[in-house]
Amino acid sequence: MRISPTAIVLIAIFAVLLFGGKRLPDAARALGRSLRILKSETKALRQEFDDAAKPQVDTGRVVKTAPGESRGDRVA
Numbered sequence: 001m002r003i004s005p006t007a008i009v010l011i012a013i014f015a016v017l018l019f020g021g022k023r024l025p026d027a028a029r030a031l032g033r034s035l036r037i038l039k040s041e042t043k044a045l046r047q048e049f050d051d052a053a054k055p056q057v058d059t060g061r062v063v064k065t066a067p068g069e070s071r072g073d074r075v076a
Contacts, residue, residue, distance in 0.1 A: 015027075
């Protein structure tokens with residue numbers, strides 16, 4: 001989806017009318033901070049899902065059984 005130059009000009013005029021010339025830089029700065037936070041949270045959430053989706057690798061740990069119990073008797 002492409003935004004035409006006319007649409008960009010109309011959005012800029014609307015933003016100046018809505019926020020005023022003095023508050024517009026503050027509003028843009030706040031929007032930039034919000035987008036940065038959203039991006040970092042999305043990245044962290046995606047990493048968490050990727051880590052959860054990875055198969056668990058057997059690290060070669062020794063599983064101890066209770067006395068009198070053989071390995072075949074255990075239910076995982």
